[in-house]
Amino acid sequence: MDPTPRVVFVRLFGDMGSTDPAARNARLRRQSSILDSVLDKVRHLHGDLGHRDQRKIDEYVDSVREIERRIQNAEADGRALPLVDSPAGIPVDYDEHARLMFDMQALAFQTDSTRVITFQIGREQSGATYPQIGVSDSHHxxxxxxxxxxxxxxxQRINAYHVSLLGYFLDKLAATDDGDGSVLDNVAILYGSAISEGNRHDSRNLPLLLAGGAGGRLAGGRHLRYPRRTQRLTNLQLTLLNLLGVPAEKFGDSTGERLGELAGVARATTG
Incomplete structure (x- = not known):
């Protein structure tokens, strides 16, 4: 995962075909916004669309401009108050940093710029603390x-804080229109950790959260428990791959067993 919002933004929504700082600065001198190069086409397209599609285009343009404005503000803060080991463009405030990254992920799904995202919320072994929630020691x-x-x-406060950030992301996806439903209705979000008990480095009995409807293929609102040592995380990941249209017989150290066939993780679809 690249932690720099500017780099992620450029990869998703374009620049001059390069993330090199010199190329970016040259582009910034010629354009006030990354959207300037396509705004004429957007305006022309706008007139040919129905009201609903016009609204989606407007939402897209507004979202991109807002994210770019926040990135530029973060870069300006970085120049005014340089921080050790903090590249320009990364907000000083971790809460703003995480929400900005989530906003870009939501926009990427909304615009179908990508269909697969991996994001690490926790700071784990970085040594960073959580003063915003009153925790002065680092996570690890x-x-x-x-x-x-x-x-x-x-x-527990750190875990609750991380889940609150996830909640922000899920709320944003749920509020974003995507045809006959929301973006959340059409994605699958797997949230969890590789360790269930950090005190003993125990990786068994992992607590996991699965959100989203996967286009009608996932039924939520349930708490599923499996007897210890009877299932593997990779079996769940294998199930998700197949549900999302990626045929696979095995993933990692999976046994090939699909949880949807066992416990009703997937719900039947018609049509």
């Missing part, structure tokens, strides 16, 4: 809590 040492109630409470 807190996860090795040794049964200390104070550290466990801090770890």
């Amino acid at each position: 040492p807190i996860s090795h809590h040794g049964g200390d109630p104070q550290k466990i409470a801090s770890l």
Whole structure:
């Protein structure tokens, strides 16, 4: 995952075919916005569309401009207050950084610029702290809590904070129109961790959250539990691959077993 909003933005929505700083600066001198190169075409297209499609075009243009404005503000802050190990364009505030990255992911799905995204919310071994939620220690040492109630409470606050950021993303997807439903109705979001208990580095019995409708192929609103040591995360990932139109017989160390056939993760579709 690239943590720099500017680089992600350019990869998704274009620039001059290069993410080189010199090329970007040359483009910025000639254009006030990345959209300037296509606005004439957008205006022409706008007149040929129905009201609903015009609204989607307007939403797209407004979203891209808003994200670019926030990136430019972050870069300006970086020049005024240079930070060690913080490249220009990364917001100083982690909450703003995470939400900006989520906004770009939502826009990428909305515009079908990509259909696969991997994003790491947690700071894990970075050494960064969470002052915005009152946690002064970094994530990794807190996860090795040794049964200390104070550290466990801090770890719970971090987990709740991460889930709140995910909630922001899901709410945004749910509020974005996508034909006969929302973007959330047509995607599958798998949220979780490779470790269930950091204190012991235990990777068994992982808590996972699966959101989205996958175009009507996933039924939500349920809590599924599997007996310990009876299923693998890669079996769930294999199930999702096939549900999302990627035929596969095996993924990683999966056994080839598809959870949808076992526990009703997938719901039947008609048509």
